[in-house]
Amino acid sequence: MAADRDTELMERLARDDEGALDVLVAAFAPGLLRFARRTLAxxxxxEDVVQEAFVRLWRARRRWRPTATLSTYLHTIVTRLCLNRRRSLLRRPAHGSLPADDEAAHPGDRAPDPERLAASAQLGTALAAELAALPPNQRAALLLRHEAGLSYQAIAAALDTTAGAVESLLSRARARLRGRLAGWLAQGCDAGHDPRAGKPRNRG
Amino acid sequence: MRDRTHPRIEALLDGELAGEEAARAAAHVTRCGECQGAVAAYRALGEALAAPEAPLPVGFAAATRRRAVARRRPEAPLWWLTLPAPWRAGLVALLALAALAGARLGETVAADRSAATQLAAALDAPAAAAIAAAPAEVRR
Structure with missing residues (x-):
C-alpha cells in the first residue's frame, strides 16, 4: 500500500508535479525532522538537512526506482547527511549539554513530583541527553529502527555496514540506554497504560 | 558475543527472526523469566523513544519546495548558444581577433614594420577560419 502510494507520488514528481512534493513533505518531513533533531541537536x-533530502529526492525524481520504500530512501539520505555533518563540523563537545551524571542516574532524588506528565517530560530530557551521548552509528541505528521501523538490512545499507553489525550496534545502544535510564524506565513501566509492558513476573 | 542459553530476543522483537528460529525464540520467552525481563525492557525503551512527531515549522513545506524546484540559472556563457550558428562563428572569430590584437599590441608598443606584418598575418588566419566554418554551419 505504501509502495503503491510511493510509486504514484514519484510518478507525479517525475512529471514535475510540485504538488506531489508538498504531499511528500507533509507525509515524511515530520518524522525525518524528529530523527534529524535527535541526531544533530x-x-x-x-531542518536544513531534511530540506536537503527533499532537494535530492526532487533531483532524482526521474531515476527513482521502487527498490526501497520512500520512507527508507529518505531516512537513508537524512542519516548520511547527518553523519557527514557531524563529521565535517567541529561540534561542541558531545557531553557539554548533558545533565550531571547523578541527575540522570538518580532522578528520584531531584524529581519529587510524582505527576506523570512531569516525569515523562523529564524522561524526554534525560533520553535526549543520553541519545546525544551515544556514538553516532549506534544512535542512527537505534532511531532508524525505532522511529522509522527500518529493517536491519535497510539500516545496514544506510550505514554502509552489515545486518549483523547493525544487530550489535542496536544491542549496545539499548544496553547503554537501559543502564543510564534505568530509574526512568522502571518508573515509566509502573505508570504505563499497558500492563504487559510493565513488569512481567516469571510465569513458570 | 551471542548468549547461547537465550535466543536473540531483540532480533525477535525487531521482527528479524523468521520461521523456526522465531518460533523457538518465542517459545523460549514464555518459559524464561530473564527473557521476559528483556522483553519488558525493550518495550519500555521503545515507548520512551516513541516521542510524537512535532508539527512542521511554519513555512517549512513552501521553503522546501522553493529550494528543491528552484530552476538553476544557465551558466553565464550559455546565452550565446541561443544565437544562430553563423553569428556564433562570427562572434568567436571576433573574440579571437580582439584577444590576439590585444596581446600583440601589448607586446609591441614600439612595433617595427615586420611585427606589424606578422600581426596582419595573424589577424587573417582566424578570420579565414571563421569564414570557412560559417557556411558549413549554415548548410545544416
Whole structure:
C-alpha cells in the first residue's frame, strides 16, 4: 500500500508535479525532522538537512526506482547527511549539554513530583541527553529502527555496514540506554497504560 | 558475543527472526523469566523513544519546495548558444581577433614594420577560419 502510494507520488514528481512534493513533505518531513533533531541537536541544522533530502529526492525524481520504500530512501539520505555533518563540523563537545551524571542516574532524588506528565517530560530530557551521548552509528541505528521501523538490512545499507553489525550496534545502544535510564524506565513501566509492558513476573 | 542459553530476543522483537528460529525464540520467552525481563525492557525503551512527531515549522513545506524546484540559472556563457550558428562563428572569430590584437599590441608598443606584418598575418588566419566554418554551419 505504501509502495503503491510511493510509486504514484514519484510518478507525479517525475512529471514535475510540485504538488506531489508538498504531499511528500507533509507525509515524511515530520518524522525525518524528529530523527534529524535527535541526531544533530541544532534544530536549524536539522531542518536544513531534511530540506536537503527533499532537494535530492526532487533531483532524482526521474531515476527513482521502487527498490526501497520512500520512507527508507529518505531516512537513508537524512542519516548520511547527518553523519557527514557531524563529521565535517567541529561540534561542541558531545557531553557539554548533558545533565550531571547523578541527575540522570538518580532522578528520584531531584524529581519529587510524582505527576506523570512531569516525569515523562523529564524522561524526554534525560533520553535526549543520553541519545546525544551515544556514538553516532549506534544512535542512527537505534532511531532508524525505532522511529522509522527500518529493517536491519535497510539500516545496514544506510550505514554502509552489515545486518549483523547493525544487530550489535542496536544491542549496545539499548544496553547503554537501559543502564543510564534505568530509574526512568522502571518508573515509566509502573505508570504505563499497558500492563504487559510493565513488569512481567516469571510465569513458570 | 551471542548468549547461547537465550535466543536473540531483540532480533525477535525487531521482527528479524523468521520461521523456526522465531518460533523457538518465542517459545523460549514464555518459559524464561530473564527473557521476559528483556522483553519488558525493550518495550519500555521503545515507548520512551516513541516521542510524537512535532508539527512542521511554519513555512517549512513552501521553503522546501522553493529550494528543491528552484530552476538553476544557465551558466553565464550559455546565452550565446541561443544565437544562430553563423553569428556564433562570427562572434568567436571576433573574440579571437580582439584577444590576439590585444596581446600583440601589448607586446609591441614600439612595433617595427615586420611585427606589424606578422600581426596582419595573424589577424587573417582566424578570420579565414571563421569564414570557412560559417557556411558549413549554415548548410545544416
Amino acid at each position: 541544532d534544530p536549524e541544522e536539522a
